[in-house]
Amino acid sequence: MANDDAIVLNFGDSLLLKSDLDLLAEPNWINDKLIGFAYEYYEREQFNHSADRLALLSPSLVQIIRFAGASDLQVLLESLHLPTKQFVFVPVNDNSDTSKVGGMHWSLLVYVRSRQEFQHYDSSRGTNQAVAKRLMDKLQPFVHAPKGKLKFVEMDCSHQENSYDCGMFVLANTEHLIREFVECVSLGVGDVVNQQTVSDKRKHLAQLITSLAKDSVE
Template identity: 55%
Template structure:
């Protein structure tokens, strides 16, 4: 995204840089971009669930896109700093874009690797729209998380479903947050009871509030 087109910076948080145009996507009926998902994932890992940083990895959308589309022989050094073989849970946003140079596409979903079960779990708020993209990403990631190929499973999960064409990214963020609480903090209320179309609509404002609060706290970063 070009700075001249986006206007003033709203938030500079570690690797996340958000402009007014990015934050405006949190208005009703707008599709969230990779920068908003990337910020939420980075905030969850660095702040909200930093108590589990040794076992949790939430991968940025542009990195997930590279994993999906780059040849394996180019991924080893690229992924080395993420220490994925040491992580118990790896979260990746999935999109249906087929261009390596950019994220985007028309739909977001969530892929989660659970080491103890040797499972990749796919949560798609629009039935199985991203199933093949998620499956491709899982098998690309398999050697880099040291998942044993013979026992590894790919599962389509019965997750919450959107009732419109634009909330997929918010569903990914809300689902990722809930699963982090469940996996790292023992939260026991079911995903489908917590993440609903109504709660996702409210989550847009919560993300906006989080961005502005974090901007105040990290104004010097």
């Protein structure tokens, strides 16, 4: 009997099943596995030319960071070399259940070293602010940011027009901000990322996964 939820793609540390790929069809919330895959693809492939400047934290790691103690975090984060990174991207979720990743809403927290600030991009403005601020406090000593000068800034960005696209906004905002930060794209994230581009991004991500899966078996 065929496996109805077969493995679609094994990419680095990401293992995607058919049920994960199916979430890219509207109107579905995307899960932590899709966000984790996209982050890994950005870091290993799409923006590998700037990997020394970027850190993109996986959703599963972020969930651990939220609830781990300082001594555990020291061991956990050491291999990421965060003090050397200019930009640290953190997908934020409001889930308070330590046994799983994912909850009701995703947003994006970005540490920008040159400005000594954590920027928060929330497609449902303010919804995840408290969670994002707590994450900033947890990460501050590990990015070697001076606490007295560190700022939290709620950034202007496009808002989702439905209840399910928050995770896709995180990916679209992440992709554009990396271009803005390291490829000197002049247009701001609010000028580029909107509901239409996010809907298009769903299709592009599904096509990318399908293409990578095809290449892996050829």
